[in-house]
Amino acid sequence: MNENQDPTENIVEILLNKSSIKQQTYRNICQAFEQMLEEARVQIDIISAKTTEMDKDVKLSVEAISKQEFHVRVAGDLLVFVLHTNIITLTDEYDYNKSEYVKENPLRKYLGQINIYNFMSDSFEFNRLNDPGYLLARLLINYENHFIVEGDRQVGFMFETISEKPIEKVDLDILIKLIITQAAENDLIAPPFSQIRNITVREKMERTQSLGGGNKIGFQMSYQNETKD
Template sequence: MNQDPIENIAKILLTKSTIKQKTYRNICKAFKQIQDEAKSLVEDLKSKTSERDEDIKLSVNEVSDQEFHIRIAGDLLVFVLHTNIITLPTDYEYNKSKYVADQPLRKYLGQINVYNFMADSFEFNRLNDPGYLLARLLINSENHFIVEGDRQVGFMFETVSAKPLENVDLNILIKLIIAQAAENDLLAPPFPQIRNITVREQMEKTQSLGGGNKIGFQMSYQNETKS
């Protein structure tokens, strides 16, 4: 007699649920570790800069259990923990790897996204100012991880880790993220582009006033939309 399909469905759901719950616990733990590492790094930066320039703004602000911000001078790094467990498209190298082929349940991932905004955009409530995805940390049920990002951020962690995530990995990642944000200057829009503005744009202090965009992130974003 054939097995009852309901029993098979229940087994699949239980297996996936267990893996997803474990993955979610891992990503939540990593998010707290990232925040702790960020606080330590910011305090270290303060000690190295305050005597030379006390006006440099450095801080870590917890917004909620799923979001915190790092203020680095004129930049605001926004860390967001996503509560849903996801899978990547099938054509991703991660999903085509032997690591996932050996155990398909490793494809389930928790994610933390890091966005870069200009700090003034939040301070002056400029709702139309853009922010850009700088990095994405993905962790599975075994606490192994990959990082997607621009330049050195992605290069350092382009393949799945050989071992579970450690604080030293997060320390390196945050340093790379902060460095990349700090090294990218603002690019003002061309003069003809900001010649005409509306009353609403003036009142909302939008980018049409010539506030500028981050150079590196604008280029990365434009390349992605063209592909």
């Protein structure tokens, strides 16, 4: 704001600029979400065609829950894709906000987000409300349609810095494949015998279907590491 500018006019200008940028960002993330749903359907159809020949009992499906959520069933795993309706910014500690890309244009810091969680499919089927889900990846897109993906292992490695060009179908295709692969590769691990030696009647009544159930190996390790800090 210059010295001669009315503060009210400055406020209006800021709000209009930010509002316009956020609306464009939201349109971009919505479009990416729709494309991810379509790519998920394509990949599940391809995988299903191959697995059905050998084992018809392998459960594979894609289900649109709402405009902001869809599920991908991959055998014993349920991938939950969630589109957030709010545009966010990252904390100053993120390398993204320290990058020349954002310093050059601070409006690039506004991001739409899609979170991808991994649950055990039985958790939903048997309504086990206390079963945990784990965040596999988070897709972030700005108003220029450039993107970054936070995630473990190959997902985070491939998309760890902001893209040099707007997101494309091929990017989403690769991301969907990596996420499905990561979920399929992680096996369940049962809790130690000592941890499930004693249970209460309440635990038995409330968690009959999940008593002695496992957690995903890779996610358990990541989760435990986070809680120890």
